[in-house]
Amino acid sequence: MNFSAKPLWLVGFRPFFILACAAGVxxxxxxxLMFSGGLPAPQGRFSPVQWHAHEMFFGFGWAVLGGFLLTATKNWVQVRGYHGAALVGLAAAWCLERVGMAWGGAWPAALFWASNLVFLAGIVLLLLQTLLRYRKQDSFADNYFFLLVLPAFLAAKLLLLSEAHFHAGVTMSLGLFRLAFLIMLERTLTQFMKGVFQVDILRKPRLDQAIKLGAASLVFQAWMPSMLAVVVSVILAMLLLYRFLRWRPDLGFRRIELAVMYLGYLAIVAQLLLESLALRGGVAWTGSLPTHVFTFGAMGLVIPAMLVRISLGHTGRKVVFDGVDRLVVHIMLLAFVVRVVLPQWFPGAYVHWVHLAAVAWSLAFAVLGFRLTPRLLAPRVDGREH
Incomplete structure (x- = not known):
């Protein structure tokens, strides 16, 4: 079968953004439902919390990141990119991983770990091959950070699924996504502000490099002395704030598709400061507050806007957010308030906040998936192949 003849398999973002929406729903x-006892947790190899963290980072998160990087890397190095059977294989491997995480507790160990690692190992190898093979024509000199980030995700995944090293796996996974988001925001906000408002926002190579190096070091936070992790987190947060104030937020907040990027950026700053307080001890929050500030504030706000923007621009459409796209953003803002803010004021209703936040997140991605899927299944409207 010639999969390359189907629009769905022409570019990486097409199948993986559909899978991301399905996972988000x-x-x-x-x-x-697991949290409140309405559904039994997967049995066998990991706790319910491990399942949740893994599926949101490596199920939902990597469907998004995989689709983005498969699309972006080909543009960075000006090559055709993986398509056809390669994408079918990666999408099937992602689905197999979800099956294994749900029902693979009783499988033989070799079968479970094969199902769990084949997608991430496969996509990491393909992305590294693209970046290394075509490095001389790479548009970005700092893509060597991805040579660290991509293999490190495999280590983070294994740590997260180890009961003894779960906390290290979470901090490492979050740190890797944080670094990837900072690289993406640095590149895209510069481009968007130039395109929309014809302004050049602050880009100082030494400052940008210091931010990325600080974020890269915090990938290994779990193995740092606590005080060192506090110092690095606070310094990184201050550098990010300094840059934010010179990135023209007065203009950026005028357009919702840019405003959510700025809010996601601020959520990263807030997560760093909250994490530094937690490392010092003596602070009590309801729920894993620093983690959920990042997952709902950075991932939850930036990802829907990114999916809309890429699905429009890379299918030949004008990148304009309509009323439904703005509705999705507002639902995710509501999810952030319900999951992050309200539990601190009304902790007695924590289970209800978890349920309401889950419903809001699911609703947002249901609307998003309904909007995006027809575009992702159809040819580009401008006549180009991919």
Whole structure:
């Protein structure tokens, strides 16, 4: 079968953004029902919390990141990019991983770990091959950070699924996504502000490098002395704030598709400061507050806007957010308030906040998936192949 003849398999973002929307609809609701006892947790190899963290980072998160990087890397190095059977294989491997995480507790160990690692190992190898093979024509000199980030995700995944090293796996996974988001925001906000408002926002190579190096070091936070992690987190947060104030937020907040990027950026700053307080001890929050500030504030706000923007621009459409796209953003803002803010004021209703936040997240990605899927299944409207 010639999969390359189908629009779905022409570019990486097409199948993986559909899978990301499906994961965004299903996974939060399943977790909320597990959390309250309405559904049994997967049995065998990991706790319910491990399942939840893994599925949101490596199920939902990597469907998004995989689709983005498969698309972006080919543009960075000006090559055709993986398509056809390669994408079918990666999408099938992602689906197999979800099956294994749900029902693979009783499988033989070799079969379970094969199902769990084949997608991430496969996509990491393909992305590294692209970046290394065509490095001489790479548009970005700092893509060597991805040579660290991509293999490190495999280590983070294994740590997260180890009961003894779960906390290290979470901090490492979050740190890797944080670094990837900072690189993406640095590149895209510069481009968007130039395109929309014809302004050049602050780009100082030494400052940008210091931010990326600080974020890269915090990938290994779990193995740092606590005080060192506090110092690095605070310094990184201050550098990010300094840059934010010179990135023209007065203009950026005028357009919702840019405003959510700025809010996601601020959520990273807030997560760093909250994490530094937690490392010092003596602070009590309801729920894993620093983690959920990042997952709902950075991932939850930036990802929907990114999916809309890429699905429009890379299918030949004008990148304009309409009323439904703005509705999705507002639902995710509501999810942030319900999951992050309200539990601190009304901790007695924590289970209800978890349920409501899950419903809001699921609803946002259901609307998003309904909007995006027809575009992703159809040819480009401008006549180009991919």
């Amino acid at each position: 299903v996974l939060p609701v399943v977790w909320a």
